[in-house]
Amino acid sequence: xxxxxxxxxxxxxxxxxxxxxxxxxxxxxxxxxxxxxxxxxxxxxxxxxxxxxxxxxxxxxxxxxxxxxxxxxxxxxxxxxxxxxxxxxxxxxxxxx
Amino acid sequence: xxxxxxxxxxxxxxxxxxxxxxxxxxxxxxxxxxxxxxxxxxxxxxxxxxxxxxxxxxxxxxxxxxxxxxxxxxxxxxxxxxxxxxxxxxxxxxxxxxxxxxxxxxxxxxxxxxxxxxxxxxxxxxxxxxxxxxxxxxxxxxxxxxxxxxxxxxxxxxxxxxxxxxxxxxxxxxxxxxxxxxxxxxxxxxxxxxxxxxxxxxxxxxxxxxxxxxxxxxxxxxxxxxxxxxxxxxxxxxxxxxxxxxxxxxxxxxxxxxxxxxxxxxxxxxxxxxxxxxxxxxxxxxxxxxxxxxxxxxxxxxxxxxxxxxxxxxx
Numbered sequence: 001x002x003x004x005x006x007x008x009x010x011x012x013x014x015x016x017x018x019x020x021x022x023x024x025x026x027x028x029x030x031x032x033x034x035x036x037x038x039x040x041x042x043x044x045x046x047x048x049x050x051x052x053x054x055x056x057x058x059x060x061x062x063x064x065x066x067x068x069x070x071x072x073x074x075x076x077x078x079x080x081x082x083x084x085x086x087x088x089x090x091x092x093x094x095x096x097x
Numbered sequence: 098x099x100x101x102x103x104x105x106x107x108x109x110x111x112x113x114x115x116x117x118x119x120x121x122x123x124x125x126x127x128x129x130x131x132x133x134x135x136x137x138x139x140x141x142x143x144x145x146x147x148x149x150x151x152x153x154x155x156x157x158x159x160x161x162x163x164x165x166x167x168x169x170x171x172x173x174x175x176x177x178x179x180x181x182x183x184x185x186x187x188x189x190x191x192x193x194x195x196x197x198x199x200x201x202x203x204x205x206x207x208x209x210x211x212x213x214x215x216x217x218x219x220x221x222x223x224x225x226x227x228x229x230x231x232x233x234x235x236x237x238x239x240x241x242x243x244x245x246x247x248x249x250x251x252x253x254x255x256x257x258x259x260x261x262x263x264x265x266x267x268x269x270x271x272x273x274x275x276x277x278x279x280x281x282x283x284x285x286x287x288x289x290x291x292x293x294x295x296x297x298x299x300x301x302x303x304x305x306x307x308x309x310x311x312x313x314x315x316x317x318x319x320x321x322x323x324x325x326x327x328x329x330x331x332x333x334x335x336x337x338x339x340x341x342x343x344x345x346x347x348x349x350x351x352x353x354x355x356x357x358x359x360x361x362x363x364x365x366x367x368x369x370x371x372x373x374x375x376x377x378x379x380x381x382x383x384x385x386x387x388x389x390x391x392x393x394x395x396x397x398x399x400x401x402x403x404x405x406x407x408x409x410x411x412x
Contacts (some may be wrong), residue, residue, distance in 0.1 A: 004123075005123030006106070006123050006124055007123070008123045008124075009122040009123030009125070010119070012120070012122055012123075013113075013117070013122060013124060014405075024291055024294060025291070027287065027291075028287040028288055028290075030288055031287035071375050073273070077363060078223035
């Protein structure tokens, strides 16, 4: 049972790492691209086109990183169910009493 | 395999153990006694079963940062605890704890455990020798401070404290890391800020090592500054019992030894400020071990000779 608790802990830690890590990288990605788009938007003749490209880019970034987090949550939930089942059928060891 | 797993979990706890404890993660280590690699619950029946050879004079072993109790084991087998039991009849109790928690938190938990042991240990506890390695020495000191303030009964049973490679005056590596993270945060660049965020993920336990903070009020005063000069510690070693310090050095040259010591803890810090690089006479209560690195201090035959001498002398 202690091993299962540790497995749950490992799963939780990996999921947290992906969740927080993807947010941090997304922030870096967004900040860097905002700077680049900001410079390009200074040119009046292409400004409107650049803004359209930027909107598509930003949506794509949000979708990609959000997708990574969504998949992580689904995987985490699936493993949690598996661990719940394992815990229900596992015999109680002396350590757990 | 089990031992490797415990070592890995010990290292993980040292790195992010405060986060694990805060989020209720199953990988967070509880402060507990261990015997034969298994945790021992602090109740009379469990202690009686785990310590059939319990005696009245205890030696409590407290490991360091990112370690498990395995750090005490010699490559050829055995550990200081078994050797002290053989040579002096001390009953060794080995602690395992989450070294990523703050030192004051671990000190308070150790104090509570020792108070509990007075009630439930199978033998009447007469004397206690506290032996801390690296951060473990600071946890011991924090527990003593906590016991002193709270009036815990176990403190009166402490016969002596022995500190092996303990950074009594802090660790310059952590102070350098603190300043680096502070400087990175001030650079207006997303990548640099990310690096600073990653650097700040290090645990409360690691951060406490910078100035050897034993109390929460010391932690609250922490500033991002770097100095090779060790800060004077606001909590002195207690006068209630004698203290013995064992310091290691990887180098022969006196100045290099002073600055880098065992590669982690400089000699002035390991000796609580008693070391002077130009001094030539022995220092009372302090022993030096040459050509040894920090981790090896926890399982070195020369260290044991000093440990035996310090634990064997009449208090």
